Amino acid sequence: MNSAFEREPDGWSRRKFLAAGAGFSAAGLLAACGQQNRKAQTQAGQDAQAGQVVNGNYPEDAAKKLNDTLKWPKTAVPEPSSPVEITVAHAWEAAFLTRQRQFDKYFTERHPNIKIRIENTVWGDYRTKYVTSAAGGKLPDLMYMHFSWIQVFIRQGVFHGLQDYIGKQSDFNFADFTKPSTAPFTANGQLYGVPYDCGPLMLFYNKDLLAKSGIEEPTDAWTMDKLKQAALKVTQDGGGKVWGLAGGPSPANADLAPPWLFPFGARFVNEDQTQCVINDPVAVKAMEYWQELRDAKAIPTAAQAANVLPDPFGAGRAGFMLGGTWATPSLQAQAKFKWAMAKWPSGPVKRSTAAEGSAYAITEKSEKKDAAWIYLNEYISEAGQNFMWASTGRGSPSRSSAWKYYTGSELAAPGADQILPVLDKYASGEILYLPQTSKAMDAASPIWDRVVAGKTSVADGLNQVTNALNPILAQNAQ
Numbered sequence: 001m002n003s004a005f006e007r008e009p010d011g012w013s014r015r016k017f018l019a020a021g022a023g024f025s026a027a028g029l030l031a032a033c034g035q036q037n038r039k040a041q042t043q044a045g046q047d048a049q050a051g052q053v054v055n056g057n058y059p060e061d062a063a064k065k066l067n068d069t070l071k072w073p074k075t076a077v078p079e080p081s082s083p084v085e086i087t088v089a090h091a092w093e094a095a096f097l098t099r100q101r102q103f104d105k106y107f108t109e110r111h112p113n114i115k116i117r118i119e120n121t122v123w124g125d126y127r128t129k130y131v132t133s134a135a136g137g138k139l140p141d142l143m144y145m146h147f148s149w150i151q152v153f154i155r156q157g158v159f160h161g162l163q164d165y166i167g168k169q170s171d172f173n174f175a176d177f178t179k180p181s182t183a184p185f186t187a188n189g190q191l192y193g194v195p196y197d198c199g200p201l202m203l204f205y206n207k208d209l210l211a212k213s214g215i216e217e218p219t220d221a222w223t224m225d226k227l228k229q230a231a232l233k234v235t236q237d238g239g240g241k242v243w244g245l246a247g248g249p250s251p252a253n254a255d256l257a258p259p260w261l262f263p264f265g266a267r268f269v270n271e272d273q274t275q276c277v278i279n280d281p282v283a284v285k286a287m288e289y290w291q292e293l294r295d296a297k298a299i300p301t302a303a304q305a306a307n308v309l310p311d312p313f314g315a316g317r318a319g320f321m322l323g324g325t326w327a328t329p330s331l332q333a334q335a336k337f338k339w340a341m342a343k344w345p346s347g348p349v350k351r352s353t354a355a356e357g358s359a360y361a362i363t364e365k366s367e368k369k370d371a372a373w374i375y376l377n378e379y380i381s382e383a384g385q386n387f388m389w390a391s392t393g394r395g396s397p398s399r400s401s402a403w404k405y406y407t408g409s410e411l412a413a414p415g416a417d418q419i420l421p422v423l424d425k426y427a428s429g430e431i432l433y434l435p436q437t438s439k440a441m442d443a444a445s446p447i448w449d450r451v452v453a454g455k456t457s458v459a460d461g462l463n464q465v466t467n468a469l470n471p472i473l474a475q476n477a478q
Contacts, residue, residue: 057095058392063102066391070383072110075374076168084371085115087140088360089130091123099392107378114371134158141366142376145193146358147184148254152435154187159361161190165373172377173401178420180355180429181398193359194380197389199325199396200355200419200427201259203227203345207338209234209242209319218342224263227320227345228293234319235298244298246313246321247305248290250452251278251465252445254437258354258428259322261286263347269469273434274477276469279462288458291451301452310334324356325396328413332393341415343422355427357398395419434476443468 092100097120104116119140121129127149133139134153145153153159166172174182178198185193203218210217213234218227231244249260257268266283269276277283293299300312313321314330316337322344331339344353360379362372378384385402389395393411396419397403403420406412432440444465451461 058098058102060102063099063387064106066387067102067106070386072378072383073169073171073381075377076170077165077370077373079111079374080113080368080371083113083115084368085117086142086366086368086371086375087117087119088375089119089121089126089140089143091121091126091144093123096392096394099388103379103384103388107375110378111374114374116375137365139363139365141363141368141372143361143363144358145185145361147356147431147433148437150185150193150359150361151187151433153361154192155435157364159192160364160366160369161192162194162362162373163190165377166191169377176382176399176401178355178398178400178423178427180423180427181357183429184356184431184433185359185361193361194376195357195359195398196380196385197326197394197396198355198357198398198423200422201255201322201324201344201353202341202415202419202422203343204313204321204323204327204331204339204341206313206316206319207340209316209337213319215319217340218345220343222342222345224289224345224347228289231293231298231320232296235296237297241304241317243300243304243312243318244320245293246300246311246318246323248294248299249287250444250448251462251469252441252448254432254441255354255356258352258430259344260290262352262428262430263345263350264289265347265349269432269473271430272477273432273437274473276440276466276473279459279466284459284462287462291458294452302449322353325413325416325419326394328416329394332411332413339414341413341418343418343426351426353422353427354431355423355429356431357396400424436472436476440469440472443472 090097090100097118100118104118108114108116126144127146130139130143134156139158150159166174177195180200181195181198182191185191185195203222205218207217210230215230215233233244234242235244236242249256251268257266261268261278261283264282264286266278266280266286268278268283278287300308300318305312308315308317310330312318313323314335316335325341328341343351345351360376362369362376366372379388380398382399382401385397385399386405389397390402390405391409391411393406393409395406395413395416397406400420407416407420447456447461447464447468450456451458456464
């Protein structure tokens with residue numbers, strides 16, 4: 001095992017854990033998350049953390065009515081015989097803490113001996129905070145974990161394997177989780193985090209811009225060539241610059257392969273994520289295919305994208321975007337144009353897209369694991385996912401059974417009915433998530449910047465990426 005992840009007899013090594021945590025890449029993680037901005041905490045969130053259930057978008061009467069109609073699972077773990085308090089770490093934006101408080105309130109009514117203490121941290125600060133906390137040996141009982149972080153924590157022994165709990169819970173129904181949702185949270189045959197969301201990357205499109213350009217809306221028959229032609233047609237120069245596609249592929253993105261390479265029969269890395277293969281001629285040809293859109297100024301440069309808020313697509317300045325389904329609530333709240341989602345088009349070899357998400361995990365040093373499991377089992381149950389994600393319009397639940405509540409609600413995004421079929425048939429979890437991912441993304445980023453700037457050819461750049469990443473990825477095998 002990599003020395004960065006060795007454990008000392010009395011617990012986690014502060015020095016080694018901090019060294020391992022230093023490898024996390026902010027740029028790489030944002031890319032893997034679709035570069036979603038996470039809102040800073042507001043007074044409403046602070047009030048919720050102080051114990052007040054504020055209404056806002058989640059009126060208390062509607063929450064109670066829904067809670068009372070749901071079928072909550074019965075725990076196979078005995079209830080605590082005396083009062084215990086568990087600490088749960090979240091990374092919610094302030095407004096959603098209202099819903100979190102509502103869930104916790106009704107949970108404690110069902111389980112009066114379990115009290116909940118929330119630790120909520122702005123998403124951008126969350127990882128750094130808990131890398132430091134883990135190095136110091138003090139962590140919450142139950143923690144939010146992003147797919148691109150968790151393997152580092154698992155290798156350091158931070159989280160408790162959940163197979164024993166799952167085995168006792170006869171109604172847990174592991175098969176109910178969408179196909180791509182669990183892999184990033186699994187190691188050595190153990191599930192360490194139960195995914196709460198899993199969303200595919202879809203083709204978002206600006207209906208107004210397409211209509212203005214005389215372009216039909218995407219259908220299931222769309223191919224990559226059709227998307228490319230449409231992106232070129234919608235591109236406009238001048239003061240009201242419009243790009244055809246909001247962003248393109250980069251080997252500095254953990255989710256590069258499924259949407260951009262697999263459709264052409266190419267790969268980014270091998271299956272066990274220990275070797276980079278993106279200099280293969282098929283992969284080079286695929287990346288050159290998309291580079292042609294950059295050369296035609298149909299994709300914004302990084303500087304251009306940074307100057308358009310909240311982003312080129314959200315600002316109505318791009319015809320198409322490859323985006324995660326978790327972006328839909330923000331678009332519904334902020335977009336000043338008509339938009340919808342469609343399946344990412346098929347390539348000459350296959351149709352494919354990426355799927356990614358987050359989970360909650362129980363810490364190994366928690367002295368209240370049973371109570372934490374009772375909470376986690378309800379939180380990620382069909383009822384819990386309905387209450388927290390489907391009924392609130394956030395979407396992307398990890399359980400297939402919860403999708404019907406989202407797609408059948410008035411809050412569902414346009415095109416939401418296509419998401420679960422994509423997860424079942426086309427979405428791939430073959431994204432980079434093993435411990436060396438962030439270091440690899442950091443190494444690839446400056447090389448690809450030179451390619452995008454026209455200073456290096458695609459083929460030469462991908463050779464350089466391969467040479468830079470191979471010694472890094474090889475450490476995933478240790």
